[in-house]
Amino acid sequence: MVFPFSIILIFSFFLFFLFLVITLTSPAVTPTFPFYRSVTATYSVFVESKLHPLPIATVPPPPRISYLISGSAGDGNATKRTLLSLYHPLNYYILHLDLEASPRERLDLRNFVRESELFRRFGNVRVISKANLVTYRGPTMVANTLHAAAILLKECGDWDWFINLSASDYPLVTQDDLLHMFSYLPRDLNFIDHTSDIGWKDHHRARPIIIDPGLYMSTKQDVFWVTQRRSRPTAFKLFTGSAWMVLSRSFVDYTIWGWDNLPRTVLMYYSNFLSSPEGYFHTVICNAQEFRNTTVNSDLHFISWDNPPKQHPHYLTVDDMQRMVNSNAPFARKFHREDPVLDRIDAELLSRGPGMAVPGGWCIGSRENGTDPCSEIGDIEILRPGPGSKRLETLISSLLSNESFRPRQCV
Known part of the structure; x- marks a missing residue:
């Protein structure tokens, strides 16, 4: 059957008109690009993005951070206070009081978490009930840290960093300051203070052989030494540094699964x-080809x-x-x-009231007459960074500069 040319022409105009209507009435589609940036990208991109903020539509989503807060006998109330000072609904928290703490103190901490309406609502705080002897x-x-990391990997869904x-x-x-700043960072960065120049630790820590009674006894005792000494390992290079770290999820996953056996081999040596704790994670990350270029040489602590350092640092005060x-x-x-300095930090840096969480963009309640602003909760992904984010930006920009980042990795 042959259609007249006029009918074909009319039908063609109809199709063209239909195409114009669909095109003009459809919402504009803006191409999206993945935020996740490789750590090998030029650091100036990060600095530039902070100096000239991205448009609202391209601001990366906030990360999730998982915390281990550990303590011993008498640390129950300090653990509660530290938890409240760090709390955010996006994050996850593992609390551990070691076996030296009394059952009553551990129960009190567990009840504090269970009875909190805020913690129950988001279900992101866990107390390790079967305590480890540390x-x-x-x-x-180290075993206690790996235990908490394994719980976080198994039970706590998606998160980006472990602290x-x-x-x-x-x-x-x-x-809000921390999550805002970290939202601009590559998610594979690891903040870990480290060096291979172990100095006096070669004679006093690498050569001696110690036994930790906590591995096989139920009561706490100090370590004891074996008379025989050993040589430095040749299968891997030793690194040392701070026991306090910010580790990426990918590296934590590697330390737990250890698919090339390096984490287990190094763990047996340590x-x-x-x-x-001042050497295990440092030695693993700097001997793993996959992760050695992801290190930022800092523990992000004051x-x-x-000088020279002793076993423990000074206690900090108002001074x-x-x-x-x-x-x-x-x-x-x-x-x-x-200590009174904690009250001053709460008042001047965190805006935290007694017994309350630090308010953030997710808190939409009133502050009048000492009311807890976090008693009313809004969008938990809204961040309201303050002056602390500017200070943190200054630090991170310095750590990721050309002078500090690559030259200080695993050396």
Whole structure:
């Protein structure tokens, strides 16, 4: 059957008109690009994006951070306070009081979490009920960290970074400040203070062989030494540094699964190493080809040490307040329990009321007459960064500069 030319022409005009209508009435589609950037990208891109913020439509989503907050006997209330100072609905929290803490103290902490309407609503705080015995100079501290990391990987869904803290740590910025700043970072970065120049630790830590009674006893005892000494390993290079870290999920996943066996081999070596938390993760990450170029040489802490450093740093007080702020670090340690400087940090840096979480963009309640603004909750992905984000930006920009980033990786 042959159609007249006029009918074909009319039908063609109809199709063209239909195409115009669909095109003009359809919403514009803006091409999207993945935020996730490789750590090998030029660092100036990061700095430039902070100096000239991206349009609202392309601002990356906030990350999720998982925290381990660990303590011992008498640290129950300090653990609660540190948790509230760090709390954000997007994050996950693992709380651990070691076996030296009394069952009553551990139960009190568990009840504090269970009875909190805020924590129940988001279900993102967990208390390790079967406590580990932790010898702080032995490998049981590493085992406790790996235990918490395994729980987070198994039970806590998606998260981007893992941060280990103690009950004597305290934040110097809000979580809105931290999440805002970290939303612009490649998710594979690892903040870990490290060096292969182990100096005096070669004689005092690498050569001796110690036994940690916490591996096989139910009561706490200090480590003891074996008379025989050993040579430095040749299968991998030793690194040392701070026991406090910000680790990417991909690296934490690697330390748990250890698909090329390096994490397990290094763990067995460090089971007889004094102060193994200051070397295990550092040695693994710098000997793993996949991760050695993801390190940022910093623990993101303000810590006041003697020179040369002793076993423990100074306790921080009100006299250290300005130095803490000037450091631009997001965390500081160590603090005495309920030291007045913590109240000053709450008032001047965190805007946190007694017994309350630090308010953020997710808190939409009133502040009148001491009311908790987080009693009313809005969109938990809305961030309201404050002055702390500017300080943190200064620190991160310095750490990722051409002078500091690559030249200080695993050397």
